[in-house]
Amino acid sequence: MTNWETGPTAYAGPVSLVPPLPVPSSRTEPDPLRGAGGLLWLDVLDATIRTSAAHGRTEMAEWLSRRRAQLLHPQLRVLVVGGAQQGKSQLINALINAGVCGVDNGGTAVPTVVRHAESPGAELVRRGAADADWTAEVGRQDRLPLGLETLGASIMESTARLPAGTPVHAEVSVPRALLAGGLVLIDTPPLPGPDEHAPTPVPGTGARAVHGPLTHGTTTINSVIPTLGVGGPGNLGGAGSASAGNAGTGSAGGVGGVGAGSTGGVGAGGVGSTGGVGAGSAGGVGAGNTGGAGAGSAGSAGGVAGLTDLATCAGADLVVYVCEGERGLRDDELVLLRGLSRVYPGLLVVFSKTDYAVDWRRNLAEGRARLAREGVPAATTAVSSALRLHALRSGDAALNGESGFPELVVYLQRMVAAKSGELARKTVGRLSGIVLQELAVPLRKELTEQRDAGVPEAVARLHATQRRLDDLRKCAVRWQNTLSDEIGDLMSDIEHDLRERTRAVLAGAEEYFATADPAKSWDEFEPWLRQSLQELAETSTNWLAERTAWTAQRVAGQFPAEAGEVLPPPALVAAEDALDDTVPGLGAPPVARFSPGQKLFIGLRGSYGGVVVFGLMTSLAGMSMINPISVSGGAIFGGKTIRDESRSLLKKRQADAKVLVGRHVDDVFARLNKEARDTVRRAQRALRDHFTAVTEDLQESIMDSLRNAKAAADQDAAAREQRLRRVQQELAALTELHTQAQAL
Numbered sequence: 001m002t003n004w005e006t007g008p009t010a011y012a013g014p015v016s017l018v019p020p021l022p023v024p025s026s027r028t029e030p031d032p033l034r035g036a037g038g039l040l041w042l043d044v045l046d047a048t049i050r051t052s053a054a055h056g057r058t059e060m061a062e063w064l065s066r067r068r069a070q071l072l073h074p075q076l077r078v079l080v081v082g083g084a085q086q087g088k089s090q091l092i093n094a095l096i097n098a099g100v101c102g103v104d105n106g107g108t109a110v111p112t113v114v115r116h117a118e119s120p121g122a123e124l125v126r127r128g129a130a131d132a133d134w135t136a137e138v139g140r141q142d143r144l145p146l147g148l149e150t151l152g153a154s155i156m157e158s159t160a161r162l163p164a165g166t167p168v169h170a171e172v173s174v175p176r177a178l179l180a181g182g183l184v185l186i187d188t189p190p191l192p193g194p195d196e197h198a199p200t201p202v203p204g205t206g207a208r209a210v211h212g213p214l215t216h217g218t219t220t221i222n223s224v225i226p227t228l229g230v231g232g233p234g235n236l237g238g239a240g241s242a243s244a245g246n247a248g249t250g251s252a253g254g255v256g257g258v259g260a261g262s263t264g265g266v267g268a269g270g271v272g273s274t275g276g277v278g279a280g281s282a283g284g285v286g287a288g289n290t291g292g293a294g295a296g297s298a299g300s301a302g303g304v305a306g307l308t309d310l311a312t313c314a315g316a317d318l319v320v321y322v323c324e325g326e327r328g329l330r331d332d333e334l335v336l337l338r339g340l341s342r343v344y345p346g347l348l349v350v351f352s353k354t355d356y357a358v359d360w361r362r363n364l365a366e367g368r369a370r371l372a373r374e375g376v377p378a379a380t381t382a383v384s385s386a387l388r389l390h391a392l393r394s395g396d397a398a399l400n401g402e403s404g405f406p407e408l409v410v411y412l413q414r415m416v417a418a419k420s421g422e423l424a425r426k427t428v429g430r431l432s433g434i435v436l437q438e439l440a441v442p443l444r445k446e447l448t449e450q451r452d453a454g455v456p457e458a459v460a461r462l463h464a465t466q467r468r469l470d471d472l473r474k475c476a477v478r479w480q481n482t483l484s485d486e487i488g489d490l491m492s493d494i495e496h497d498l499r500e501r502t503r504a505v506l507a508g509a510e511e512y513f514a515t516a517d518p519a520k521s522w523d524e525f526e527p528w529l530r531q532s533l534q535e536l537a538e539t540s541t542n543w544l545a546e547r548t549a550w551t552a553q554r555v556a557g558q559f560p561a562e563a564g565e566v567l568p569p570p571a572l573v574a575a576e577d578a579l580d581d582t583v584p585g586l587g588a589p590p591v592a593r594f595s596p597g598q599k600l601f602i603g604l605r606g607s608y609g610g611v612v613v614f615g616l617m618t619s620l621a622g623m624s625m626i627n628p629i630s631v632s633g634g635a636i637f638g639g640k641t642i643r644d645e646s647r648s649l650l651k652k653r654q655a656d657a658k659v660l661v662g663r664h665v666d667d668v669f670a671r672l673n674k675e676a677r678d679t680v681r682r683a684q685r686a687l688r689d690h691f692t693a694v695t696e697d698l699q700e701s702i703m704d705s706l707r708n709a710k711a712a713a714d715q716d717a718a719a720r721e722q723r724l725r726r727v728q729q730e731l732a733a734l735t736e737l738h739t740q741a742q743a744l
Contacts, residue, residue, distance in 0.1 A: 044740050055439050060439075066133065079314055081320070084191075086323050086352060088322035089108050090385040091322055095409070096174060100122075102152045110168060111169040111187065112172055113186050114186070119175065121145075121173045123171050128142075134315055182416050191336075303335075304335070307339075308343055319348070320350055321333075324352055327363060329349075334371070347376075348379045352382075354382045428744055433742060469706060483684065483688060487683075494544055494676045497540060498672055501536040502665050505533060506665050518654060519653055522589075534582070552567060566694045602642055607634030
């Protein structure tokens with residue numbers, strides 16, 4: 001029942017106490033590449049790769065292509081990670097019963113890949129770049145042989161001869177039945193603790209300070225994609241008692257599945273079929289030129305991205321996280337595990353060193369509960385490497401079962417068997433879900449922006465042009481009303497102004513002729529009258545020109561500012577040349593002469609009454625009718641009559657002059673008023689024609705802009721609608737592909 005193998009520092013004892021896997025039945029098994037509902041997980045993965053490339057995300061397509069090659073590889077590569085002094089290297093040593101991983105002097109300094117081979121061997125592999133695939137073929141010159149007996153010292157010596165920063169990893173081959181089925185274990189440098197600063201990236205780890213295949217820009221995919229809800233953590237079962245003396249008291253619990261649930265219990269294992277290799281530790285690895293893993297803090301987004309990059313470069317299919325059983329999981333570790341579980345199904349959390357951790361059962365239960373609350377789908381178990389190695393050396397099957405390793409071995413073997421089936425399907429489901437959700441983010445953002453963008457720019461320009469056309473129509477009504485009102489006011493004002501000015505001239509003439517004799521002062525009065533009327537005509541003409549120009553400015557002010565300069569040229573509204581402001585002279589009025597004969601005749605006629613009156617009065621006194629007194633009285637009456645007649649003739653001459661001047665002024669007023677009205681009408685027609693032409697030009701320009709804006713708005717609406725349909729179709733395609741991925 002027992003196979004015996006030999007190796008370095010081997011002892012004669014069994015290697016594994018796990019019973020062999022059941023032999024598959026002879027009936028036809030389903031295609032391991034086919035997922036649920038008859039859907040090939042490889043088809044889903046290829047469709048996701050093509051979709052990533054079609055969306056311009058070549059880095060995602062390259063990352064998925066690398067994972068595709070890893071999934072198609074027959075080996076199951078398990079990446080074992082954990083902090084310093086957590087027992088991850090000793091875990092690997094205990095699994096294969098060989099001290100191939102350094103456990104002294106700070107633990108693993110260079111990543112170590114442990115695989116099966118018919119004969120033991122070790123090499124230091126030098127890679128061309130930090131992000132190069134570890135599974136890629138390298139030349140003989142890049143493979144440096146290492147000594148198995150002093151593996152740690154040999155690694156330190158070989159790395160010291162290489163240039164600083166050279167990316168390297170060690171490959172160790174040992175003949176082990178556990179590894180012969182395709183299992184490959186990868187030991188990594190310890191992760192920094194929560195209070196440690198992230199050291200310089202190790203050339204062998206593949207972790208980089210910049211973003212790796214999982215990044216886009218400066219943001220990692222791990223930080224922008226929500227955690228996929230795939231159930232609670234699995235249950236790998238509890239280990240037995242940690243005490244070496246209490247043998248066989250621990251029950252083998254259920255091995256946790258890839259997602260939530262259990263794959264069933266594992267009975268107590270008998271003696272394994274592989275021979276034992278004697279206990280012994282590989283020599284401590286001294287400090288070389290490769291420090292600790294530079295993946296950042298374990299709980300930071302950089303730690304998740306760095307570990308994901310490291311796992312991708314290492315070709316890992318499964319991740320095992322190791323922490324001491326004497327403590328619970330920290331918050332930063334939960335963040336790290338949540339990020340890893342989104343990419344790697346079958347994540348396993350191992351609580352180590354249960355042989356001296358008093359409260360490891362409570363810590364294990366609390367860890368499972370916290371993982372369940374945080375929604376981290378990870379299986380958990382607790383092991384003791386010391387008990388495992390002691391059991392293998394002593395051949396104690398009960399102690400081996402108590403160490404918890406039989407369940408761990410069964411879990412790993414089942415993962416090897418499930419790689420091309422359940423594990424590949426779940427991995428593709430996780431990877432495709434991450435990538436498709438990342439591809440959907442900009443599409444959803446674009447849809448949201450289109451919904452929240454409001455009025456498109458082209459439509460806004462169309463609306464603005466329509467408002468301009470409406471404003472122009474309103475402007476046309478406004479300037480026409482303004483022109484009509486201003487012209488009406490101008491006619492009324494010019495007539496009133498002329499009338500007031502002519503009244504002032506008439507008042508001056510009447511005042512002058514109130515005392516002056518037209519017969520004597522006409523030559524002096526006529527130049528004043530002509531000058532006054534001339535000034536009146538010139539003042540009215542100038543005022544009319546100013547009012548016409550002001551009216552043009554008022555009308556032009558009704559146009560919008562974008563119309564520019566719309567004032568007519570000055571010659572178009574000039575009123576000085578259109579109005580004849582010359583005033584003709586006025587001839588002297590005809591004046592009746594008061595000749596001496598007329599004076600004598602009027603004097604005699606007036607004196608007759610005086611002579612008669614005074615003669616009759618003196619005749620009563622006995623005097624004759626004609627006497628000196630009557631003659632004197634006649635002379636007095638005759639002189640008064642002559643004076644009265646002279647005053648009457650003066651007033652008649654003054655009245656005649658006033659009437660003549662009034663008629664002349666009225667003629668001048670009528671002529672000036674007529675010419676002013678004609679001038680205003682001509683200015684009105686000129687302004688109307690000018691501003692009508694300006695309105696038509698503006699309307700034609702706006703109509704051209706409106707037609708262009710309408711065409712641009714229709715084109716933009718069609719383009720936006722087409723883009724919206726294309727985005728919706730792309731989102732529908734991504735949703736359908738995501739549904740297929742989740743169905744795997």
